Amino acid sequence: MLILTGLFLQILGFTGLSPLPHLVGYALWLATVLLWRDIPRRTRWQAGTLAAIGLGLLGLAWTRFDATIAWPAVLDGNTYVVAMLVGVSFIGLVGNRSGSARPLGRPITGKRGTAGTWLGVHLLGTILNLSTVFMIGDRLARRAPLNTPQLLALNRGLSSAALWSPFFASMGVVMTLTPAMNYTQILVIGLPVALISGILTLFELSRRFDLAEVAGFSLSPRSLLMPLGMAALVMLFHYRVTPELGIVSIITLLLPTVALASNLPAGSRWTLHRVRQHTLIRLPAMRGEIALFLSAGLLTLGLSTLINAATGNEWTLFAHFGTGEAILSFLTIVASAIIGLHPIIGVSVLASMLDLTADRQTLFAFTALASWAVGTSVGPLSGINLSLQGRYGISGYRMMRHNLGYALVMSGLVVAAIVALDQWL
Template identity: 30%
Template sequence: MNPKIAALCGWLLLLSLAISLYSELLVPIPSYWAGVPIWIASFFFFPFLRGAQKKQIIILVICGLFGLLYGTMHHLDSRYFLKTLEANQNVVTMLIGVGFLRIFATHSVQTNESLPSGTRPLIKTLLGVHLFGAVLNMSSVIIVGDKLAMKKPLQPTQGIILLRGFAICAFWSPFFAAMGMTLTSAPGSHLSTLIIYGIPVSLAALALTAWEIKRTPLADTIEGYPMGIKSLWMPCLLAIIVISEHQIWPNASVLSLVALTSVTFIALWLITVKGKSGVVMAKRHIEVGVASSAGEVVLFAAAAMLASGVASILASLNVQLAPDHFGALAAFITLVILVGLAMTGMHPVTSVVLAGSVLAPSVTNPNLLGLTLLMGWSLGITFSPFSGVQLSIQSRYNLKAKTLLAHNWRYISAMLVVCAATLWIYTL
């Protein structure tokens, strides 16, 4: 990407973050003001995206625009256009805020320690990737994966650990994009409820993966990442802070609290630990690092247009596609559909937005829908060869899609049973 374009977009997205936090915590202003810089940045980002991303985004924009025009022709008001202009600014705010934590990660996680081999280090690697991923998102996969692949090619077992450690975060993490999109697509759902039910599902997924690691042939010869308590205190601390803040300020957006906590933490760390060099590091991240999220930013903006277009068409036709009763069975069917859509290459942002647009207006229990969307996101990106994390692992570490698929189908089958049981228990 052109350095000048990257720098311009970095400052535009920082402006969006500042407007969003100002509106949320100080003086309320229309949300679309924070969305305008996102759309401008998306316009500049678009030419630098991969071909597959461009095609998907063009389809989303065309479908969304068609819906908006259809609604306009049927005399709907301008609220759907304003919703499009917002560009999912709450989610993008969280994405940019959490992105600043990469500065801390690259200086605290990387180590010169030798890589230990065996089942125990592999399980510690799984837990470490999971806890880091819960806060740092895809950064955790790249940091740990690059270290493991430094001297020899990544083994399939190591690739599975990276993939699942990251994907399992979607079940519960308030810092994960999945949670942000879910809270937006299932209005009325509560962060605390989603976390309370999501953590046991995560533990089951981690335990199942650990059991598979123990059964891996020649596991004692496979290297893990040297994780320790010293490396893991930060994600745990930030998660606790956000959850506590939400209890103190229940009316504040969780996404804004996540962004505020992330930016405040990294600012204090840079000032107290790095001093003057911290300013240089922060400036470099804004002008270079933020551009690494270009694909997600443009996708979130396009998804906002799609969601508005779908809502506009449904309002124009006065159509209700949701089942009369959205209970455990309907939730499980929705979950299976979400995983199936992921296998076609549909990004979870798109499928979650579609499910929310279709189901949310008729759902009486938004937490049930929220749990379903989180489960669909996690299992979808784990199973689909076309998910962003899978594509990154396949291309960066030369692991074949069919290899990952062969290692995952039993896990997905077992987790569908776990998710079905959880949805049923929630409805009791």
């Protein structure tokens, strides 16, 4: 209920009718505290460490350098991203009202089936995020337990969408850190890199595994209708209806509204029942993501506050953020993901150490998105790998081993894309 309240307060804030400032952060943090014992142990350790370091850095800046800190607002970091993730989760309420499963029909196998799985989770995941992995994965698992090629296709199909999707949490974070970024340039560079990652995945899996009997997801025009419709609706609101709101805010507002509207024809009681079930089951299941994003926001605030207080707002990690700096930043964040840190931590820490001019923000944005895309695919403690481990029983470290070669090739591709983008800018 606190998570749902946080979402409602965030939406209310778009209208300027929020009763008190900072309530969103208080609600989400209190929910995290109540759910703390149920958070997976590794995620709990990581989130707790980040939050403790963030608070410690704030305390050091306050006591050692006499920094002015707005203490009531210290819990606000990344609440906009968490609210968006909560809002996106409501898309799970759109669909079959009866709850009955559709007949499976004859499976599509071989390269075509694996390509369908990657493309399906990639395209649907641009809107539905992590829930797409469960939707497609559970459908495939109805035939037999998921095998390694299926799991790798799910992993890479979703993670590569971070390169360009405006609906991902990665894009929400980046849009806030770099408000002057040019999304069109990100799309022109990021989308081809994402498509090449799909071709690479199909080529690699067909060489390493016998795909002849590997069932895949059948991608049909009907399955694309909802995500394409949602994307068009978001763009309509962004450019026509509510141009004063950013895309992150529009998604936070629009997706829960559409989900509720799609259920209302079945009656108010049915709609309330589905919202109640979603609130009691799906929202608490997001506890790990919520804890990690909130803690990373607190760390970013603490680090940036201490650096500014200690240097008088004059120190930056790089005097100029160019090709070499972007490549070094990308490789560092991916390496940190391999040892267990979520890419949001590297991206947030890096942003707190930079003073980006408007013309450098697009390069930083692509660097951050590429780090997220490659880092979440290979990182054993990333959200996608932890979710696959919890749902289908495959170890995150096993996924890491299977993805090391993929990450190496993708890193070379990203480096080339960074060089091309910097020359374009």
